[in-house]
Amino acid sequence: MKSKKKQEIQKTVLTKAKTKTFQQEIYRFFREHGRNLPWRKTHNPYHILVSEIMLQQTQVQRVLGRYEKFLKIFPDFSSLALAPLRMILEEWQGMGYNRRAIALKNIAQKVIDEYGGILPCSVEALTTFPGIGTATASAIAAFAFHKPTVFIETNIRRVFIHRFFNDHTNIKDSEILPLVGKTLDSSNPREWYYALMDYGVMLKNICENPNRKSAHYKKQSPFQGSNRQMRGMILKALTLRQPVSEEEIVQQLQLYPEKLKNNLNQLLKEGFIKKGKEQISDSIVKKTYKTDYSVLLRILLRHSSMVIGILQRCASVSGVLLGRKNILCRFL
Numbered sequence: 001m002k003s004k005k006k007q008e009i010q011k012t013v014l015t016k017a018k019t020k021t022f023q024q025e026i027y028r029f030f031r032e033h034g035r036n037l038p039w040r041k042t043h044n045p046y047h048i049l050v051s052e053i054m055l056q057q058t059q060v061q062r063v064l065g066r067y068e069k070f071l072k073i074f075p076d077f078s079s080l081a082l083a084p085l086r087m088i089l090e091e092w093q094g095m096g097y098n099r100r101a102i103a104l105k106n107i108a109q110k111v112i113d114e115y116g117g118i119l120p121c122s123v124e125a126l127t128t129f130p131g132i133g134t135a136t137a138s139a140i141a142a143f144a145f146h147k148p149t150v151f152i153e154t155n156i157r158r159v160f161i162h163r164f165f166n167d168h169t170n171i172k173d174s175e176i177l178p179l180v181g182k183t184l185d186s187s188n189p190r191e192w193y194y195a196l197m198d199y200g201v202m203l204k205n206i207c208e209n210p211n212r213k214s215a216h217y218k219k220q221s222p223f224q225g226s227n228r229q230m231r232g233m234i235l236k237a238l239t240l241r242q243p244v245s246e247e248e249i250v251q252q253l254q255l256y257p258e259k260l261k262n263n264l265n266q267l268l269k270e271g272f273i274k275k276g277k278e279q280i281s282d283s284i285v286k287k288t289y290k291t292d293y294s295v296l297l298r299i300l301l302r303h304s305s306m307v308i309g310i311l312q313r314c315a316s317v318s319g320v321l322l323g324r325k326n327i328l329c330r331f332l
Helices: 002-013 016-033 045-054 060-064 067-073 077-082 085-092 099-115 134-145 154-164 173-183 189-206 227-240 246-253 257-270 295-302 304-318 327-331
Strands: 273-275 279-281 284-286 288-291
Touching (some): 016 173, 016 189, 045 067, 045 099, 067 085, 085 099, 154 173, 154 189, 227 246, 227 257, 227 273, 246 257, 257 273
Antiparallel strands (some): 273 288, 279 284
């Protein structure tokens, strides 16, 4: 019954005149208060991809502190595909949800291997990449390729709930999507979605969050003391020195061994770390962990032109001199 009532409201509200009024209101606000964000100044598909992956479940302010530095170190798909995971994770520190860093590296590798270094523009192709769902793929298609895609993210959802479903609760995205499509400025989807997002940010600041009425609303659990925080601490420790044993991590981070083991197993499962060889130290067998450098051997065989820069960066991080004969043994 509620769904039928909402459909009737949508048919009444979305006349051409009211759709135009809605667009004018959103654009008017955008012209006066639109945010000046660095990824909005580019049409480079790689840059926009990086920004969209970074912005997944992460506040804009945190991304602003990392985005431009990340692009200076990894300016294109080739440099990102060639870089060791440890190097990427170092630059990702503070962003959270570190599996996105692995996804970005794997995306870059797939673009190089399967698409000749050019990011595909269709939503269908983009959703085959790791870490890219339909919403992210649609956003990339709109912002990088000016495709009139239809998608929802948190700020867009806030605008439509506030405007069209203000007296309702438990609103599903499937009920909002038709409205997004009908109000879309197909001639300029890129600017339209930027305007919608900024309007949504404004609503969050001036009224009770409309997204609480969404059927998909979930309050994020606290970061402090969470497994997410612990996994980030472990990865940070491994970027500073490796291999490292479980006992050393426990001592360094002051963690409970059982909780550490659970998080190490999760990091192993997600591909962040690899078990090293068991080693004898003080008559105790220890399991050691290190980030995965096996990819570097494949890089040497396939991409010799960029190897020197990568090795120099890694050598600087690891404190290894390029002149040493054992450099590859240290990295692999």
